[in-house]
Amino acid sequence: MHVGSIPTALARAAGSYCGRVRLAAALLLVALVPTNGRADEGADFFEKKVRPVLAEHCYSCHAVSTKKAKGGLELDTPTGIRKGGESGPLVKAKDENSLLLKVVAHAPDFPAMPPKGKIPDTAVADLQRWVKMGAPLPAATANPSAGTPAREFWSFKPVTEQPAPKVSDPKWPAQKADFFILKKLDEQKLTPAPLADRRTLVRRIYFDLIGLPPTIEQVEAFVSDTRADAYERLVDELLASPRFGEKWARHWFDVARYAEDNSTGESTCRPPRFPYRYRDWVIGAFNADVPFDRFIRLQLAADLLPDTPPADFAALGFLGLSPVYHKEPKLSKDVISAFVADEWDERVDVITRGFLGLTVACARCHDHKFDPITAEDYYALAGVMANTQLAERPLKPDASASQDALTTVRLDLLDANMRLDYAKEMRGTAVKEKKDPTPFDLQIKKFEARVADLKKKEKGLDTGTIANVVRDAGTWVNGDNPDWTVIDYQPGKYRDLPVFIRGNPARPGAIVARRFPTVLSPSQPRSFREGSGRKELADAIVSDATGLTARVFVNRTWGWVFGRPIVTTPSNFGALGDRPTHPELLDDLAARFVANRWSMKWLVRELVTSAAYRQSTRHDEKFAAADPDNRWLWRAPRKRLELEAWRDATLQVSGQLNLAGGGPSDNLDSPRSVRRTVYGKVSRGERPADIHRLFDLPDPKAHGEKREATTTPVQQLYFLNSPFVRQSAVALAKATTAGKTTEDGVRALFQRVLLRDPTSDELETAARLVRPAREGAPPAWELLAQTLLASNEFLFLN
Structure with a gap:
């Protein structure tokens, strides 16, 4: 249902208050569009949790590399796992009686595996969870990059500007990117949609650039602006707004897994005291258009760069706010060492997936099965984290x-x-x-x-002002006292890590010097010599891996603007990741991004001023049949507002929004929380705020690759019953309709929320709904306000 169908629903509901409540429920139940969850979540779980168990406990007998796997069972390939061995299928999806679960549990009448003793209970639980998920596996194909020299894989190549291709309509492109879009449309025999009308376009650009809607006055001003460059002027105005950083920093916080506490509240991992300093720094960095290469360097090594302004030390919160796990000192050295290694692993993962789009952490227990990343590469990076300590620093x-x-x-x-x-x-x-x-x-x-x-x-x-940061300090787990294990930090003393055999810190192998991964280095990788190596790592990410780093960020930005990235696995540019739909476009944009001094605002402006962005969302049955996912961008996508944009817009149109920024975070469940949602507390351990829990905020315990919109009945009930929505509806009705006639009040509500006048049918039926309010009936004005706040026209961006 869309808002155009409101008159019929209003007419049915106008007779009674119960009918009016049913109207709101009917509107809310269809306000959201269902989508599927993460397609690669199961494969990620297998690589991170299941394969390491198999590698440590099973590969010695059941692997292709053994030449003759026992029982005909090969567990080191997806094909082998699916096939099973001489005893039959190993795993049946979602079947708790699967052979795998029986043998690892050492169940009666089943062979005990491994024969020397049971695997840890945590590993058994991971296997059970995997089977319950349906036993998902990575693609059972040969490595897509096999036979290709590692550095010749598409994402590892240098980026170069591409010539604009010839297209069917040279007048259509507004930016160079449009030529690549139109070229693909021509190949698919598709044509772009007409330009969006100015009312649609102004609302779209406001939300995409600053995360807030325009007012009706701003809409009318843009519609009446006849200057040829009116749209470009508006884009520049919004890019210069302090609201831009508040919108775009939230995108980055998903990547950086920003949160303000830890998943456990025990005394060994008390929450950081000043997490909001990093949040405020990122917002300021986007507003100041800090070049992306410096943006990376500051977050990894601000304290090691020359002449860093004191305020920029807050950037180190990228690592300084890393998840910390509970480490009970009464546990053994081996157990504590495993927890510490898990923390290093998480930091390697967020750096490599976040900046480089590579799943390097998959090489913790063995060489990467698909990408040219070795276990030595992994421990070379983990060594950097083994010399990096979470700390606090005065910003002076x-x-x-x-x-x-x-x-x-x-x-x-x-x-x-x-x-x-x-x-x-x-x-x-x-x-x-x-x-x-x-x-x-x-x-x-x-x-x-x-x-x-x-x-x-x-x-x-x-x-003075203090921020959560990191400092260089070698880290060792000290088990000299068997009753009290401590972590020993030694500033000025550094260590290289050994390869942990099968990922087990209790089984050290050969020591690996701290360095950048071999495949991303221009020649033989150089060892890091400066302290922890954080500065050298940051330099390598933006110099040795320039092309990959630029591609990854350009791709993320494209996805944040268009709703679908060019590479639909934005944190996996490896062999198992998806290939780009427009490879020449991605390369050209990445090369020009670097040439324009890594300017994030330049990149955003380039995208939102394109003809592709300015298309309407016109539906075409023929085109939809040929390209149902709109992967070739023959129309603008219709996007549901993200949770922050919807909440902020609700506060704005109801007259409650407080634009004060910075400082300690708010409790988003409190009725007094009326600042922008980016200033709300994000928690890993406590019960998340309702809006975070219900509306798809990525889990801040780990790097968030992208957001996946879900639809659940609880979300719909939130629109009906939450104190926030009710409070906003009351404030909206009071601010908009007080002292007005029925018709003027309805018109004012529509203008405030939907940025347009009601149609004659909408005006008539809405008036019939609210007239009983004059006679002391239930608050129909508030119900109408709540209905508009939950309507598709308000919730979606055309």
Whole structure:
């Protein structure tokens, strides 16, 4: 249903209040369009959780490399897993009685595998989850890049500007990108849609550039502006708006898995104190159009670059806000080492998938099965993370000494709090077992004094603005005391990691020097020599891997603008990733992006001023049959507003929006939270805000490749019943209709929310709906306001 069908629904509902509620429900139940979930989620789970288990425990007997796999079972290829062995199929999708689950559980009457002992319970749970998911596997084909020299794979080649191709209508393109779009349309015998009308276009560009709708006055001003460059002037105005950074930083936060706490709240991983400094820095960076190559360097190594302004140290929150896992000091060195290795792995993953579009973390347990990434490449990068410590830093010149002192005090405080908690726990156990608690009383007193002293020192160091950052420090897990495992950070002392055999830190192999992956290096990769190697890593990402890095960001930006990226696996440009629909376009844009000094605003402007972007969403049955996914862009996509844009627009049209920015985050579930959604708290551990939980915010525990829109009944109930929607509807009705006649009130509501006048049918039926409000009936104005806020015309971007 779209808003054009409102008159009929209104007419049916106008007779009673219950009917009016049914009207709202009917509108809400069709307000969203269902889409499928992530197609590659299962394959990712297999590569990260299942294959490492098979590699460590099964490959020695059941792999192609053994020449003669036992029982005819080959577990190192998707084909072998699907085929099974002499005992029959290994896995039946979603069947908990699958042979694999029986043998790893050492079930009676089944062979026990592996024969030497059961695999860990966590690994069994991962296998069970995988089978429950349907036992998804990567494509059971040969490596698509096999037989091709590694550096000749499409995404590893240098980028060069491409000549504009000849097209059927040379007058149609407005930017160079349009020639490549039209060339593909010509090949597919498709034609572009007409240009969108000015009312549609102005709403589209406002939402895409600043994440807020225009006012009716701004719409009318643009419609009446007859200058030939009126649209380009508007684009430049919006790019210069401080609202631009608030919109576009949110895109980046998905990639950077920005969050303000950890998935567990135990004392060993207390939340960072100043996470919002990074959020505010990213917003400012987009507004200032910080070149993307510098944007990368600052986030990885701002503290190691010469002449970095103090405010830019906040960029280190990219790593400084990394997920931290609970590490109980009473656990063994081997267990703690595994947790620490998991943290390094997550940071390698977010860097390589986020900047390079490569699944390097798949090489943690073995050489990558599809891409030319070796286990040595992985541990060369993990070594950089093994010399990088989460820290706090005052944002002022020459703050290194203060940073070191503050970080030391914070670590000592963390340790003292853990020891205090442990002493209290042991005292409680002693009392329960009727033993003498006096020794623990003494420990409690000692550590309480220690905590108080450290808090005093911390307060003395907490001067000025402080950000969560990283610093260079070698990291070791110290198990000298069998009762209390500690993590030992040593600034100024650095280490290279060994290859952990099958990903197990307790099985070290050959040591690998810190360096960039071989396939991305112009020649034999050079070892990193400067501290942790973060600066050299950042330099390599934007110099040695210029083409790949530029392609990945250009592709993400295309997806954020057009709703569908050119490469539909934006964080996987490897062999198992999708191929670009428009490879010449991607290369040309990436080359020109670099030539234009990596300017993010230049790139966005280039896309939104194209003829392809300015098309209408006109539907054509013939074209839709030939290209149902609109992959060739024969029309503009119709997009559902992202959760931030919908919430911010709702606040704006209801007169509640507060444009104050920066500082500590808001609780989005609070009725007092009326700032833009980007300033709301994002949590990994606590119950997420309703709007984050229900409307597809990527899980901030890990890098977010892209958003997938879902449709659930709970979302629809949110539009009906949430305090936020009700509060907004009340505010909207009050701000818009007070003191107006029925017709004027209806007209004002439509103009405020839908940016147009109601049709005569809409005006008549809406008037019939709200007239009983004059006689003390239920608040029909509020119901009408809520209906418009939940209508397709408000929720979708044409």
